[in-house]
Amino acid sequence: MTVSRAHCFPRCILLSLAVLLWPGSARPATPTPQASREDLAQMPGEPGRRGGRLVVTLRAEPKTLNPLVAADAPSREVIGVMQADLVHINRASQSTESALASSWKVSRNGLEYTLKLRAGLRFSDGQPLDADDVLFTFHVLLDESVHAPQKDLLIVGGKPIEVRKTDAHTLLFTLARPYGVGERLFDGLDILPRHLLEKPYQQGKLAQSWPLETPPDQIAGLGPFRLKEYVPGQRLVLERNPFYWKTDSAGTRLPYLDELVFLFVPSADAQVLRFRAGETDVITRLSADNFAALSRDLHDASFVDAGPGLEYNFLFFNLNNLGEKTPPALARHQKWFREVLFRQAVSLAVDREGIVRLVYQGRGAPLWGLVTPGNPRWVDAAIARPPRSLERARELLRVAGFTSKLGESGETQLFDADGVRVEFSIATSSSSGERSKMAALLQDDLKKLGIGVQVAPLEFRSLLDRVFQTKEYDACVLGLASFDADPNADINVLLSSGAQHLWNPAQPKPATDWEVEIDRLMEQQLTARGFEERKRLYDRVQEILAEYQPMIFLASPHILVGAKSSLGNFHPAVLEPYVLWNAEQLFWRAPGGKAGP
């Protein structure tokens, strides 16, 4: 103890000097002693040591620090450690826990939620939090002109959620109909500081607020870290939020780390090299082959296979109804794609075990539905999981009117009822080695049925443009990662009106009977009460998908991450953000670990 006090002494002088020299706009560095009693949340887990800096990488530069407009993964990851929500889903246990709200109560009819805010909390700039900040947050979230992506989740039964405050720390949320997800609804709805954002909101500039260039004293949050510095194209530096409202089991205020640095490193291989060189402390989203190579080469780091995640990869066909604008070639191909037996035959021909072995080196799971083994609560164990069978696939194609002939060099060729050779292209993202590899395996699988496939690797943006805008593609291999284990996380994919209903997005009216039924089931589960009822409805959705195969599910990778061995409380989760979900509890074990700047 004496040692640490001796070390502290010069630092204290420096700190007070800094406070003296800093002009009046400086943010208070520590909570003032006369602050009213704080209702802090005590976290279980290994107590750690204060200090140090953690360097992590982002695949791209975040677009914004504004939670109301952030849609890209890097922005969400950064905002995740700068902001906090009322009720939080614990990424490890996948159950809800109290956050800014110390407790919540649901009325008997499921329409009213009463939330009690923790007392004495402060934003990272030292300003107090009260119910008015929550009212302001929900007001802007529901404002049409703000276009917050979270808005759709707050409209239940066609009516927006009503929020009232009953006293300075108690809020009453009234819903028009019971909501199936319950208090999970509040996860991810970051509470915003009214004192900073009310003015831009009144000026109609809320969506443009808080870009990356925002001066650190004009942005505040309730998360464990606050903005320190942004260097365009290079890094974003966050510093410890001294007002954070969590303590560890020993009563020490979290977070432990002094600084959290996000480096922008665009390619997976560059991230691996940076980690190998010791320039970064954590690496996430490792591919299986890099995971194997790194765990063999590096000995001062620990690598964790967190098990199956929520990412699902799939093949889908272009089932858009483009009317007269359909290019003739696509119209001919769509005659096959719309045939359910054709899609089932393709699914039967896919060597899912081969994909898991060759693409994921065994660190993955074959998939027959969109719910992965990483989500045991919601997966329907009863859906058909037929093993690969080329014979049955050929039989289905024969029933559907396709014929196969021997080509001139002895290979099988498949022809449709009109005598047209069955050939199409599979688009995939050129930046994803894993999906390109899947496409190459599919190409070989389908060749065995006599189907000629060309793989078209496209730059990711132009791929999305083809799928969502021009709709000029035959088939596509994509992957999606649900942000939550709840079925509502995928509602945009499943509803025929959803923007991410990939094979035929944003339909004004469902094109097929089974899409009508999926729509109905998803609407029902939204308002159904009780897990069993919702599970029954969602199981039926999974069965319809397995029968009609609009998406041919392929495989789901394990979540593979690595960190330096001395990083304490490193417990990767299968939900995003895989490592930083407990950023406030991460700490450096070795003395001095990694010193601050």
Added chain:
Amino acid sequence: MKLPRNLRAWITVLVAMHAVIACAGFFAPYDPAEQDREHPYAPPSAIHFRDASGSVHSRPFVYTLRLEAGSVDHYEEDTLASSPIEFFVTGARYRLLGIVPCSRHLFGAGGTRVALLGTDGYGRDQFSRLLWGGQISLLAGLVATALALTCGLLVGATAGFRGGWTDEILMRLAELFLALPWLYLLFAVRAFLPLTVSPLEAFFLVAGVVGMVGWARPARLVRGVVLSAKERDFVRAARGFGASGIYILRRHILPQTASVLLTQAAILAPQFVLAEVTLSFLGLGVPEPAPSWGNLLANLQQYSVLTSYWWMLIPALALTPFFLGYLGLASALQRWADPSKMEAVGPGAWR
């Protein structure tokens, strides 16, 4: 005509190498796209003469590979399952030289697959892919060379023979092409082309693009030769006898450009092979599963492949003998044609 010895030697070497590549189907034991999903990233097969019990066999053999327990890319030899190497075996069908249907291969192993250079991530035989890939890369280089020389000859002869403003325009255009950063131009041109093209279309696109970019240097050289040739006495004499321009070009001037063209061909061919390799390496060339030397190397962009599987680097070595052969031929040709002008030749001449 008697060719000097070193020229004959280089030609022999090159012809032999091209013959092997041209008959890739025969020398390669397997189809280049055939996947063996049980054996991804298998190391080169060890050829044995002595078996596990120590007895020596006259016929070489290989052991079947199996995965080590708990591993996905480490193999061990199953010493109970040996397969002798056999010659002139029947296997995957192919067309010899692209024409004759055939299914006979130089070698193979009865009970297992023999991968002389290991396998890639799909379990495809790297040796077969290397030979078949050579067909695409070399042919693309040669087609592009033919294209560039034809264009160069036409433009250069026109400019040199017509002179005046035609010469000015064509040569300024050639200088423009010489000054262009050709790699970026290739990117730009390739980016405008459709992305879903069949391997055959992609092949001709790549060869066409590379050839169209490379015509400027031969055009300038041909123009120089034509300029000096048209002032020679016998050409003036022919003109005096009333010979037409076309006749003079065909009969007296173009034959003079032959040695320049031959030397240029020997220099340009490997450069254009390299251009194809570059494009394919960056994913803009011939699409998978068709192999080319460039997309064989593309795997090495991944850290894990680069550090874990050394045999994936072998295709890079294949380029070396071909480059050596072509550049040796170029300098031998130059010495034979005009021993006094050595400085014009060499890899540095190409920008």
